[in-house]
Amino acid sequence: MIRHKGRLPRLAALLIGAGLTASLVTAPSGDDGADASAPAPEAAAYTVTPAVSPFVQSGPRNIITRVQDTYVSNVDSADHSTEHLLRLGTPDGGTTKYRSFLKFDVSKLNGADIKSASLRMYNSDTGSCDGYWMYANPVAAAWDPSAITWANQPALVTGYETSAKFGLGSAACPDRPVDSDPDTSNAIKRIDLTATVKAWTRMQDRLPNNGLRLSAGELGSVAYKELCSMNPAASDPACHLSYYTPTLEVEFNPGAPVISAGDEYAVNYGGYPATSSALEFYDSSNPSLWPATGPYQRWVPDAYHSFKDPYGDLLPTTFAGGTEHRLRAADAYETTGLSGKQVMAIGDGQSGLVAVVPYPALSGARFAINVGTEQETNLHGVEVMPDGNVAVALSKVNQVRVYTKAQGAIGNAPSAYATAAYTKTLEDAHSLLFDKDTNSLWAIGKNQLVRYPYTLGTGELGEPEPFTLPLNADGYSSPYGHDIEPVYGNPDRMWVSANAGIVQFSKSGAASCYKTSRWPTSTAMEHGEPNRWCTDYIDEDHEKLINQGGMAKSVGNDPVSGRVITTCVKDPACHATVAGAAAWTTPAITFVDCCVNGEPTRHHEFWRETNAQYYRARWMVPSYN
Structure with missing residues (x-):
């Protein structure tokens, strides 16, 4: 699969550790480049985002x-x-x-x-x-x-x-x-x-x-x-x-949110089935124990997890562990039972499977379609909306698509979702994030971060509002956007990762937030937007522990501890790729912890250093922002 390249109060300290400083410190003065025709909106206030603790079920x-x-x-x-x-x-x-x-x-x-x-x-x-x-x-x-x-x-x-x-x-x-x-x-x-x-x-x-x-x-x-x-x-x-x-x-381990990661390596589990790529779930409380415990739970779309494929179209090829996986409130999918309140959206680039699965039951499905295999569409991003509609980002065909809840109803024939309800063009579309505050769908591609106004119910995507990503650190090449995630604790910010590195984006553009950085460079920002591309978060100041190198495939922060996790490949800042593994994967999830002796630290964690093949790692947090 080709994937392009003086002490503060505790809450404030945690938010800073997660890269959340815009509302905690005075912003730099000077021309902020805001549109003079209308007053700039104020940055959203900090919020406390609830997290989900690990929940394990006995099984093979x-x-x-x-x-x-x-x-x-x-x-x-x-x-x-x-x-x-x-x-x-x-x-x-x-x-x-x-x-x-x-x-x-x-x-x-x-x-x-x-x-x-x-x-x-x-x-x-x-x-x-x-x-x-x-x-x-x-x-x-x-x-x-x-x-x-x-x-x-x-x-x-x-x-x-x-x-x-x-x-x-x-x-x-x-x-x-x-x-x-x-x-x-x-x-x-x-x-x-x-x-x-x-x-x-x-x-x-x-x-x-x-x-x-x-x-x-x-x-x-x-x-x-x-x-x-x-x-x-x-x-x-x-x-x-x-x-x-x-x-x-x-x-x-309440207070230690779940980390999920799709592992393309076909592990010999010893149970049923003997080997399979899987979506794996980890306890974040003490990652150093992973080599002893391994993932506490795994999910595969198979008979064991009550996953049905009546027409044989949902899994035309082997499941590869999942390219994207997000936890969301059930909203339109709410039911009775333990798993009535939350669902997991998952998309698998190799097979093209897109599903909405009850969580934490991880059994059965409430939405399932296939958007085309890796060779056909190269699925990268998935997001489930509060109305039950599901959006996908397809890099090979340069599209963002929305499928309605009805199209993905369980038991539908392939003809029900042969054509998406709405489609927009975005070069090398890679990741999606719904913004409930403005009813918008954000998408990232090769050179742009785009906001699409979204109509709840119909799933219609409005005219795009594009924001050009800063050029790579070399000053001329494309940044190749990979991932967007909420900055939990600050609803005005989003994490943005790319081949160029990691930055935060301000949705409001209310205040200047750029400081000299490895990426975006000052030269790249000469014609950029210093109110949008933000490098004023604490771990960027402390030896650039998050934005340390390029080829960042995913990034996100824990709303409880403030820790940040990233995955990256083929860069000196990244853990070496496993010999023979796919070039876009890594055997390690990189943590930036705040704080040891008052300073952030960066370290790699893995449970099979020689075999694991991760693409994205996610904090399983149900909130959109």
């Missing part, structure tokens, strides 16, 4: 893994460890009794700051629609799923019991699986396990993890329940999806 690719499950009965000693159901309670008034046992490996979360934990289940049958109680308890001794019986079942650990009340699956209260968006299925139920998982993962006085016992009332049939097990069965009308298997969900 994740740092929490499913180990085993089974059930036991007082009327037999058979091995039930391969069955597709778990049973609790009694179906016949106490004659036959069932209890189930499960185990998850949480060892890679040892010492993590656990915010919450729950067991997700699918209730496929019940003894009563009134919803009687079930219970979860940690067990005190190890057990073998193929040898455990009613007679030899382990004792319980006291003090950690938790319960939930529900009942679904009978004729009077049927379960309704929704395979295209599994978390919205009415039979998805959760039971709180926060205290137990904290006890399993704390550094001192750790509770041995021997798994859980699930039980329900064993005197009356009303409490009887059947749950999907860890062994999906294709023949079962409900228990055939991986999302419906018993799953441990843990939100951890």
